[in-house]
Amino acid sequence: MSWRSPANEGWLRDLPGVRRDQPLARNTSFNIGGPADYFLESETPAELVAACDERGIPYRLLGAGTNLLISDAGVEGVVIRCVNRGWTVHGREVVAQAGLKMMRLARICAEHDLIGFEWAIGVPGTIGGAVCQNAGCWGGQLSDVLLDVAGLIPGEGPRRWQAGELGLGYRSSALRQGRWPGALVETATIRLAPGDGAAAKGDMARLTVERNRTQPIKSKNCGSVFKNPPGDSAGRLIEAAGLRGAREGAAQISEQHANFIINHGGATAADVLELIERARRRVRERFGLDLEPEVEAIGREAVVGRAS
Ligand SMILES: Cc1cc2nc3c(=O)[nH]c(=O)nc-3n(C[C@H](O)[C@H](O)[C@H](O)COP(=O)(O)OP(=O)(O)OC[C@H]3O[C@@H](n4cnc5c(N)ncnc54)[C@H](O)[C@@H]3O)c2cc1C
Incomplete structure (x- = not known):
């Protein structure tokens, strides 16, 4: 029905x-x-x-x-x-609601002289999205500091997961992979080390400068399109397959970093999917490697990640 x-x-x-x-x-x-x-x-x-x-x-x-x-x-x-964006600090532990941005949480931690979360300054998403994805960069990832997650499993009710129960891997979790389809993340608790917050702020400023230098951060994009295969980089492979700068409609594989696709204005999901499939096909033909999308395609007729 x-x-x-x-x-x-x-x-x-x-x-x-x-x-x-x-x-x-x-x-x-x-x-x-x-x-x-x-x-x-x-x-x-x-x-x-x-x-x-x-x-x-x-x-x-x-x-x-x-x-x-x-x-x-x-x-x-x-x-x-x-858009639940609250947070509380209890000694070395910080409880953040799902809608709080990772970047904001990184600054909050430094303001409280808690260190080990500086890398999160590079993740523009929220805590909820970061749990689903086990977000990370600059050698850090959420699972390094995550203690537990509180949320809701539809049809079952409230649930608290210890970090170890969430199957957190490289940009993956049991939430994203569908063990608990539709489960809601409400809060996440992270545990950090006491340290020099001013130095942490300096490190974050340096990481931001480096990111702006190497990635097309100011354009409309979704971050890394593909996960890096073990021991290699998706951007290097796409570039070596000759697709740097390739276009479809108003979507383009970035000239600056080939693991980014940019919407120049008016690009459609179909344009982006075409570039994604082209990159996967070319890399498979050239290197025998199957690139796995990091971006998640959703909605009616979403097909990214389909084995082809
Ligand atoms: C310029 C740029 C740079 C980026 N750099 C990085 C990087 O360095 N490292 C990295 O890991 N990622 C990076 N990303 C990708 C992205 O920021 C992360 O994957 C982030 O964790 C996604 O969070 P979000 O809030 O945007 O989630 P969304 O994109 O809104 O959603 C992602 C998934 O999470 C689910 N979800 C969201 N909130 C909840 C919730 N409360 N409960 C349950 N499920 C929920 C959604 O249903 C969806 O399945 C980058 C993106 C951009 C645009």
């Missing part, structure tokens, strides 16, 4: 702040994506997730939209953008 019953549609329409047929492009760093049937920003997403689950309404959680390629045909059901 379709979720679009009159009772469900009526309930959705009456939700405070809900928007219908909301274009999602403005909620992603790629600036790409068709409409969500219904869209909400929520500081208490658990209530919404539980209610949607009970009513059989499909939903998709959104953080900062910095690791997503949203289909041109949009997303069915409700898109819930998590």
